[in-house]
Amino acid sequence: MNYPPLWLRILLWPLSYLYQGVVRIRRNWYERGFFSSFPLSGTVISIGNIEAGGTGKSPLTLELCRILKEQGAKPVILTRGYKSGLSSDESSVLLDQKVILQPQNTVNFVADEARMQAALLKDVPIILGRDRYSAAKRYLENFPNPTHWILDDGFQHQRIKRDIDIVLLDAKRPLDNGHCLPAGLLRESQHALKKADWVIFTRSETGYPDQEIKEYLNGFRVPWSSVAFLSGSPAPIRSDLPAWQSIPSWTLALGVAKPDRVESGIRHLGLNVAHRITVADHEIFDKKSLAECLKSSDALLTTEKDYWREKQYFDLLDKPVYLIPLSITWQEGPSFPEILRFLTENLRTK
Template identity: 35%
Template sequence: MSGPLPELLRPITLPLSWVYGRVIARRNARFDRGERVERFEVPVISIGNITTGGTGKTPMVMWLAQHLREGGRHPAIAMRGYGGSRDEPGDEEREYRDALPDVPVIAAPERCVAIRAHLNNHPDTDVILLDDGFQHRFVARDLELVLIDAKRNTMRDALLPAGHLREPLDSLARADAVIVTRADDGVDAELAARIERYHGRMPLAWARHRWSHLDIHVPGETARTAPPNWLNGRGVITMLGVGHPEAVQQQIESLGAKILANLPVRDHERYDVPQLSVARGLCDGAKGFIITMKDWVKIRELIDPDEWPCPIIVPRVAMEIFRGRQELETLVMDRIRAAGSGAAGRNR
């Protein structure tokens, strides 16, 4: 088991994780008593996780938003807006706005204040999707969804800083449903049993990240799309500023591409021109430069694709729920209807 810090620091990080666990327990106890929790007049659906790094929250929120829009609802996405500022939106906020232009995005560290202001100005909003909401318990929620990445060893992990857990595994009992993501190999019975041990129920749904297509920016040409297998046989450079870049690299290689070099960057990387000049140099002779949409929404303002030495490739990711989709859709709509009935009663 390895954590975010070097293994040689484990004699220090393990005791610190015990202290961290006690702090989290006291914090959760206060929220369990309802202290400083605000309830809104519209249903709130929280999508979160219990680990650091990516588990697929962004594509899951997008899937839910699209599903609700198709059902005639008017959702808004509320998020912290990590990496953003008053003058410049963060990468995930930009990603949502690009992919879902008809869905409002509320980005602010003080989410309760921001949601209240949004509802006052946009009374047509009838559902709030709380991005990364499992630990943000100041907002009362009507449905708590927690994602667990099948490719990570979450169910045997330790608390921060010895491991990657943001909360103890026992906290899964607080969730209404667990969804397993990146389950490329199908349903994992052992993982399901471990989740049931802490959550009290088997996972509601199983999903995988599916690349619907590639956005390809070829120097001197109009941007176009291509199927994912366009990568087959190509030597590429990667620069992946996401929480779990290994999963993206595995997907690239599974499509038959060869990663010639990877420029390591942090999740939510703040790119600058000198850094991108290094990336540009690495791309000489390559058949493609692969970045995520989370990277592209920041990089596109700093470079001219027509002057890049090879095609810039941005995979478009969708959440494919291959087991339990109907059950998830039913749970979402049941909770929305129940929350609406409750709000009507409170307003009488």
């Protein structure tokens, strides 16, 4: 992670403490009832974090929904739809790659994670709305009640009452540099972790997390588990494309929060990466740069989330396109079925 120079961080520290104080007061006021939180029928499970940036919410949200479906539940995902193009009073619903509830005004909108989730999860509605409670109410006016609401990136979203709070931490840097925004990447101080019902350390394939953070959580009696994300062999977007082993050279295009982690995850494949293009998380690729790189490489490799953000563009390329599949391996602690069984048996009043 590239941080601002030390002198700039020193200047930003007062703003970080101010931000931290405001967030703490806001959470406290919700807990004391000065601000209203609204319930939803069914079980509300939040998957969130305390760091701004990728901690692996997407693969774990998919995993959670699949397990709930296997157990006979009818979950929905409720997400803000970051950079979707929806206005503050608009909402939409995706199901099996189709828009089944249109935004009120916006005709074309982009939501990479939601489109990916709708493509990879059968019969799981994806509800998008900057005002998630209003989006949920609009959904209920048109469709049956779900059994579970999966509140995507919901740890700081206090307006909706939740039954279960699952918080993800990057195993290698669980508390970043220890500072809140803007001097660091924390959205809340580490003390907010005591509000979690379960912590999952992600990207623990390199031997992390260390003992210090484990003992910190144990002091709050917050149970935890750890998972590793393993990158599989490049998967073609169409069945008629050649095997990935026959591709001489690649252009790697990444629009995720931590592109270095993705690249290190595919290093074991021995790919000849001729060009590497990165943009910020959720951003659109520069088409001229991509076209120039593809002139001197034989195929394009990208993530599933990047593909679904610009599916129409990638589908029309005259070079083969392959995706980087991710699998989850549970390491220390219980996996999702055991976590869900424990937490649903011990639901506590917030």
